[in-house]
Amino acid sequence: MKTTIRRLLGAATLAILAGVGSSMVATATYAQTQEIALVDQFMAWNLDDYEAAGTKVPDFKQSPSFDDAVAAGTLPALADRLPARDDVMVVRPRESIGTYGGTIRYNATNPQSFGNVGYSAWDAHLAGVTTNWEIVYPDIARSIELAADNMSATVTLRKGMKWSDGQPVSADDILFFFNDIGGQGDLPPLPGNLIVGGKPIVVEKIDDQTVKFNFAAPNPAFILSVARAEPGFPLAPKHYLQKWHKDYNADAGKIATEEGFASWVDAFVSHQNGQTGDFQVDVNLPVLKPWMLSEVDQFGNQYYRRNPYYWKVDTEGNQLPYLDEQVRMLVSDPEVVKLNVQSGQLDYADKFSQADLPVLKAGEQAGNYTTMLYTADLGAIVKYQFNITTKDDVLRGIFNDVRFREAMSLAVNRQEINDTIFFGLGVPRQWGVSSKSPFYEDWMGSYFSDYDVDKANALLDEMGLTKGADGIRVRPDGQPLRVILHDAINRVPLSELMAEYWTAVGVSTQVNTVTRETFAQAVAAGEVQASVWFADVVSEKDMYTRPIWFRPPYGLDTNPVGGGLAWRKWQLSNGAEGEEPPAEYKAQQDLVTKWQATPLGSQEYYTLGKEVVGNTVKQMLHIGTVGEVPYVYTRSNKLKNFPDNNMLFIDHLRGGHAEQWYLTK
Template identity: 30%
Template sequence: MIFPLSRIRFALLAFLFLLPTTVSLSVAAASPAAAELEVLQRDDPPLPQAFAEPPLLAERVAAGGLPPIEDRLPEVPLVVDFGQRTLGEPGGELLMLVGRNKDVRLLTVYGYARLVGFDENFELMPDLLQKVEVEDGRIFTLHLRPGHRWSDGAPFTAEDFRYWWEDMANNADRYPAGPPATLLVDGAAPEFEILDETTVRYSWPAPNPFFLPALAGARPLFIYAPAHYLKQFHPAHSDPAALQAKAEELGLRNWAQLHNRMDSLYGFDNPALPVLQPWRLITEPPSQRYVAERNPFFHRIDPEGMQLPYLDRFVLDVVGGSLLPVKTGAGDTDLQSRGLNFSDYTFLKQGEKRGNFSVRLWETVRPSELALYPNLNARDPVWRDLFRDVRVRRALSLAIDREMINQVVYFGLGLTGNQAVLPASPFHVEAHRQTWAQFDPEQANALLDEAGLSRRNRAGIRLLPDGRPMEIIVETAGENLQETDVLQLIKEAWAEIGVEVFIKPLQREVLRNRIFAGDTLMTMWFGLENGVPTADLPPNEFVPVQQHGYHWPKWGQYFETKGKSGEAPDLPAAQELMELYRDWHSATGRAGREAAWERILEINAEQVFTFGLVAQIPQPIVVRNGLHNLPETAIYNWNPGAQFGIYRPETFWMEEAARR
């Protein structure tokens, strides 16, 4: 029996150019106790009759420097279904601006070659893998593409998974804390098996719903590494004395630090490290310009058999962060989003004709662009008790004029409301966004009076139970140009209900340390990352399991450290959220995860743990005229999405007249 698999799906945009990949769910129909088997397998277009060499590589093949394309592709390459995309002309380069050397890692993010990845519907599909079988949500069998090769031509096989698991993740020198937390279920690591040269299996005693989404992330969980290259830096495969000497020569303490420097598939900063991405780095860092050249062994082809990517080179120019909008407006880039904010839109539009580019506005999916986070773990006992009183949180939320913020700061283009999920999510309930989010100073005043804050001083400021004026210091890193305007509007609105606001900008790391210590009363920060979740994505941002939840940092720290640090949640609503999180984690079927998500979102709406403001603020995307196959409108998100990654940069191509 075959059902459409919509397990990791956002039903969000009906793009005309979607990749119509079919993923299926097979259910074994034996006995009531039979295991549920899900099979993620693509239904690609048929293989073309012949394969085509990109001109750059054809020259190298003719010169004897590369094997022909038939010997470079996997036995079953991934045929990209173009939909409304246009077949491209191979060649040329794409130039992008970045603000720092470490942004070279964007070549991993945007290349978006993953074992499994999200498509434009945010549905999981195999990519580097040919097929994935999942049994009871806890046994994952990964099938590689036979004949797949690393960028240097070496085979990509089960040995690369074994090397990472045994020689890296379970080596106390290289991974002192042990395997990544995503690979632990109730503290238990998986059983790892090699079934054959192209098949590996990971088995846990209980479901692991984090596994596949982690493999598909913008910063993915790498569970493989190029063993043939890295063994030269490992004492189990090389002379330990020689490795120690090499490490000291580079100013490193030991072989583990040497290996770590050489093995970063995400960091993308070692040109010698073989990769599976569309482009491979050919520039030694540090540099002001990083050039990545096409991977001759990349596994994707277009419907006519041309090996992708179309672009021969992907170039990153490093400029000062403050110069990114200016240089973008001058036309010094082919594709740009990094360093651009909605506040730059007018300036960028004015430069379109002069700079030979167009500005597109893509939709963002934070449930609020900016948000306020009252610290429920504040060190000050009076403020801690007040912030844990739902009447106070509701009152402060009701006293924010979100529509005013939307009109004054965002030209009315945003979606007002609290931090509930957005309409694109299957869990969207409009009432949740509007619960305690209407501008109602009268009700806000009544709630504060009911909470015992009816006394005021001569200036009209309410008095705390200990007699101090109700003055809230809102701390911020000052990294968003709209923060000052937004906070000024909130300051004026809260003054009307007898609450005085002071704004205190700090450096990011100082701010975080103060939040974690409980010294910060309230923070303005970006909204939550993902406002369009599905049942199979973890509800981490809506439950107290992360120290970086600035409204409950000590509760999150308690979870992350397994009780060694922080504080156990002692608020009934927070305790219920933790129970629901455990329900989501242990559910063996989608229905259980859906039920947990729905109740989690309901609690968040009623309890108003954070104050969302305005969501869906457009992200400017600057595109060189002549660059093809980039959507006119799309979702811009880090994870899931990898910003440009899910839109297949390997299919982007540049008209000859637009090439540099």
């Protein structure tokens, strides 16, 4: 149910981006009330802001599972585990106040993946978002205040906040991340969103709870960028990790060798992984998440137990989370996932296709679950791309001719795909943003999306790619034009159709199904020619902070599925590294940089945003098939405060806020 709330914000509250109708307002601080439309009841406040409206939070209460440890003195009392009272975060649950206890299980498809639904177990960043990203609010941070010129941001942490091992969180943990980890020596580089104007963000310590982030260029997207996942978590537990860092421990190399690592860098990265990412292996790593990794069993299943120092309470003073444990079950076979859902062994699950809907709906009553259809804020369910910087120079020349990409799009029978793969639930259209996006224009969905084999053949003929006697076109070097299409995301029936369409116009295409790990290695080596990948990160606020499909590299810096990584390095280093991109892509990068320097919600923001999207659609770097397809989840009927069908599916289940989920009997 959509509701309108009146939220009172103190003058020291986080700079907030609040949706008001179709416009966006960006300010540094609010000291007045504002009407905010939310899709459900979920909301969060600093406790002093919440109580300033006249509603008092009762005395804090803990899960009974901690009572014995507190009584025995092995765990501090709750008041000593939470931040200072005014700095505790108060959460209004989505449906109702929950009850403590219980374990829920969800699915992941391979050992190196947390599982997309697993995002719910690491909802902890400097800033947070409401269910449909209507509001950005303080999360780990007590406040974030952008300077009027957007050249700096002052971040204040919560007094008395503690890591999951009980040690204090301080400004030194932020400085440790910037000065001793990100981009230092052989350690992994800073994420791209922490490099602004071609230069890393410079962090200045004000006091133990306060730091100032200084930017080389205006950075109004900073608040949103630190509300995201992996790159939005610029702090690390210095007190724990310094043991494996050579600048803090002269024996770091010796310790690494004893642990079986080739270097102190490998050991450090292994122990650090998991603050928000997929690859945690150190069960002792201190975190700020609702649950802590406690075990990985012989089958690859991961067990997460309640964090006793978690820093949020509900509106009745109950420390969150309600659930004792989450378990990530490793289930690689989609058919087994469905069987586990129907037998009640998975409390929530995804990785379903639209073809699974009849089976899932039929099993609801016996399995005591509900099939959820979320409106995806996407312009395509998946997308296909040719690697424009593949190491095969002849293919690289072909792929960089926009006529080739236009022809490959025209060769696709989208109506047939919608009918046979998506059961008519989608809209045949081109890749891009959702039709609900403020950056969408009517021409985008139909751009080169007609099924026109004659025009496709004409474009390929115009390029000089003539057909041989066998019907296969010939490359400029005289070799047959053959393309390997990598599918690492299990869209095999769709990919096989795409291969048929492309082969029919003389571009012989073979589908190669691979694991994510193998695919990532091939991408890094420049060996991927074409691939299918997810078409997410096109929701308005998401793409503003991570425009990964709108400028080089086309994909993540760590997985540039569409190519252009060397071009991105050139841009980030101001030309010191990498390869200068062709003028077309250089201009697009400059446009994106300019767009990200405009305040969210300004007229220039919308004008430039439409240009960013429009250029990319016209470049045909991403080929869509069907869009506006609902995303399929299942949820146990015992699991409460789970988002309902009013939730937009934005970047997996982020916005689900699992700390307030609970189980009924």
